Amino acid sequence: MAVARNTPTASFLTKSGNMQSAGCRLCRIARAARGESTDGLAAETLGHINSAGCEGMATTVTAAHHSIWRHLHDSMHAAQKPKSKLKFVMLDKESNMSTLWRREEFLRICSKEELAEKVQDIELTISIKERQEAQHNLNPESFFVNRFWGRRPDGVAINEALQIEYILEFQQSTDRDEGFLE
Ligand SMILES: [Zn+2]
Numbered sequence: 001m002a003v004a005r006n007t008p009t010a011s012f013l014t015k016s017g018n019m020q021s022a023g024c025r026l027c028r029i030a031r032a033a034r035g036e037s038t039d040g041l042a043a044e045t046l047g048h049i050n051s052a053g054c055e056g057m058a059t060t061v062t063a064a065h066h067s068i069w070r071h072l073h074d075s076m077h078a079a080q081k082p083k084s085k086l087k088f089v090m091l092d093k094e095s096n097m098s099t100l101w102r103r104e105e106f107l108r109i110c111s112k113e114e115l116a117e118k119v120q121d122i123e124l125t126i127s128i129k130e131r132q133e134a135q136h137n138l139n140p141e142s143f144f145v146n147r148f149w150g151r152r153p154d155g156v157a158i159n160e161a162l163q164i165e166y167i168l169e170f171q172q173s174t175d176r177d178e179g180f181l182e
Contacts, residue, residue: 002046010044024048026056069154069170086166089156098149100156109163116145123148 001007013019023041026049031038042048052058052065077088089100101112123144128136136143155168 007046009046024054026054030055072170073155085159085161087158089158096150096152105158106165109165119148
């Protein structure tokens with residue numbers, strides 16, 4: 001159905017005239033359970049219900065993401081040649097760009113200032129999510145740099161011999177664009 005683009009999402013059913021509202025039914029249930037308003041629901045597209053942006057699916061989508069990532073990470077480990085200089089850094093729940101860049105092994109390769117300068121322009125091109133808007137309006141000047149330091153990479157690998165740090169992110173196409181496969 002995903003390939004044929006005929007998954008009976010609210011968005012699809014509304015377009016074909018079989019439903020009144022494209023608002024996500026899973027988000028509606030999740031909000032109603034919390035006693036919150038169900039106004040302004042996101043459109044229930046296939047991309048939306050497969051993303052952590054869907055309030056009804058967030059836990060499941062996040063668990064699937066972690067599970068696939070663990071498998072990929074283990075596969076990368078297993079595929080390493082004995083001579084490989086690549087070292088995978090163990091991350092925990094507290095690990096974000098800010099805490100990682102307090103570690104000696106990271107600072108030795110690239111200072112915090114250098115990194116902040118390099119990512120500045122890239123961060124500006126990444127759109128502000130709805131849930132980030134309040135934070136952005138509060139302090140537009142520091143929003144982008146703070147958002148960067150708060151990012152939690154899925155994995156990090158270091159090659160000290162070549163002086164390269166790899167920030168590893170696993171994303172499905174649906175993570176990037178909620179309008180994917182409408
Ligand atoms: Zn939803």
